Amino acid sequence: MxxxxxxxxxxxxxxxxxxxxxxxxxxxxxxxxxxxxxxxxxxxxxxxxxxxxxxxxxxxxxxxxxxxxxxxxxxxxxxxxxxxxxxxxxxxxxxxxxxxxxxxxxxxxxxxxxxxxxxxxxxxxxxxxxxxxxxxxxxxxxxxxxxxxxxxxxxxxxxxYRMHFEAKTQEVVRQQRAGEFGETLFFQGLSGFRIGDPTQWRLNYELAGGGSMMDIGIYSINGARYMLGEEPTWVTAQEVKTDPVKFKENVDETITFQMGFPSGAVASCLSTYSLNNLDKFFLNGTKGFAEMQPSTGYGPIKAWTNKGPVEAEHITHQTTQMDEMAAIILDGKKPMIPVDGEEGLKDLVIIDAIYKAVKTGEKVMIS
The missing domain is CATH 3.40.50.720 (NAD(P)-binding Rossmann-like Domain)
Structure with missing residues (x-):
């Protein structure tokens, strides 16, 4: 056979x-x-x-x-x-x-x-x-x-989390963890696109649980965490809605949000369904920087640092993701950046805090 x-x-x-x-x-x-x-x-x-x-x-x-x-x-x-x-x-x-x-x-x-x-x-x-x-x-x-x-x-x-296995992303994270950028004190994440069909499930609160934050915004949340290598302790956030017909109640169109980290680092991020050409990460440290644009799209990802371009072969993200997940499940492999349920839960805690900050207008602490 x-x-x-x-x-x-x-x-x-x-x-x-x-x-x-x-x-x-x-x-x-x-x-x-x-x-x-x-x-x-x-x-x-x-x-x-x-x-x-x-x-x-x-x-x-x-x-x-x-x-x-x-x-x-x-x-x-x-x-x-x-x-x-x-x-x-x-x-x-x-x-x-x-x-x-x-x-x-x-x-x-x-x-x-x-x-x-x-x-x-x-x-x-x-x-x-x-x-x-x-x-x-x-x-x-x-x-x-x-x-x-x-x-x-x-x-x-x-x-x-397909980006956790992407080669250029991993190289930037490796350099950050090795201290090659010095003390990393600032992250900027811009995540957005202009959404189309107004009848799609992503604009239905009952199905999506929100709007852009529950789709594209999570990339900047997650990216800030793995690029800075820390967990935020507070968030502030502001919402802008220009089309209340398309973006109904509880379906966010655009949210800008900020996160603070134990080291003193801050992240300034944008999540939107109203603008294209927003797929950028920028990490700044006392000795250098890293920039990625596109940073989370299907690829190829483009990345460079103060030392020059970050080079790596582009492989379809989902191919690498599924092979690596097989290794996690079958071999007990420990990934460089976690992809387990606890990792997913950390992003959800932050999303909850961002929505609370939007509603209250106050800084929300994350325990």
Whole structure:
């Protein structure tokens, strides 16, 4: 059987074979147990789920083996495109049955924000590792429930922080930790784009839990933390809304926010759904600086310091992310920048504080 699999792979028959009568047999062969491969089902087959699936084609340690969706036509398309067998296809009502499916190790939850907590907890209770898109939940209380549920189930909870594995980002963080910029006292994070379709779920408070802060703004929050290497102790924030029709109550259009850190460092950040060309990090220290633009887009990332350009090969972020997450789950690898549930929870605590600061107009302390 191993010889047949190698022959089919080398002959390039995978796509053709799936349209033939023995497609189910071929799929079963492809998904045989391999303790060195993390076998993943994707939940939510929208644009980002599609991006992850396409990136996983080139993974060495992670393989797409299942889907969970409420849209039968998408399931059918993915089955044909990725050779996924019927027994690994679920909908939102019955995916708890994955507990009886040994072919699936982990589920990547890529749904609207409000569904992250309930679906992740169901996955954990089914005994499967959880990979959840960011923000991990709607607030810190929900995030804590997720962390507790995954610990109780004995499964990993990882968050889709793809930038934590990006090579140029890691090099800048390495230099900062090595003291090459001296004492880093200032960070600027600009995160935003002009959002389109006003009917999309990202502008629906019940689904998104907010607006730009619950989507693009988290990049500046998270970036400040890993670029400065500290956790903030206070935040202040201000909101600007120019289009109350598109950005309804509790759906933030633009928030500027500031964070203070134990060392005395400060971060000045912007989160917006109204301006393009905002994807920039700037880190300044007593001996040097680092700048990244674009800093969190799908790439290639561009970075330079006071010493010159930061060079590294561009690899699709989600490909690297999924391979590295496989190493975390299967090998116990410790990443340079954490991607676990506790990391996701820290960002949620800050988001809660930012929203409170917007409403009160006061500095909010973070314990």
């Amino acid at each position: 191993g010889t047949r699999r190698i022959f089919l792979k080398r002959a390039g028959f995978s796509t053709l074979a799936l349209s033939l009568p023995f497609a189910e047999t071929l799929s079963a062969m492809n998904f045989e147990r391999d303790d060195k491969i993390l076998r993943v089902a994707i939940m939510g087959l929208g644009s980002y789920g599609t991006r992850v699936a396409e990136a996983m084609v080139n993974c060495q340690r992670a393989k797409l083996v299942g889907v969970i969706s409420g849209t039968p036509s998408k399931v059918e398309t993915w089955k044909q495109k990725y050779g996924i067998p019927d027994k690994n296809c679920y909908h939102y009502d019955n995916f708890d049955q994955i507990k009886d499916n040994p072919d699936i190790d982990a589920v990547y939850v890529i749904t609207p924000n409000s569904l992250h907590k309930p679906y992740s907890i169901r996955v954990a209770k089914a005994g499967k590792h959880v990979i959840c898109e960011k923000p991990m939940a709607l607030n810190a209380a929900e995030g804590q429930e997720m962390v507790a549920a995954c610990k109780a189930a004995g499964v990993h909870l990882l968050v889709g």
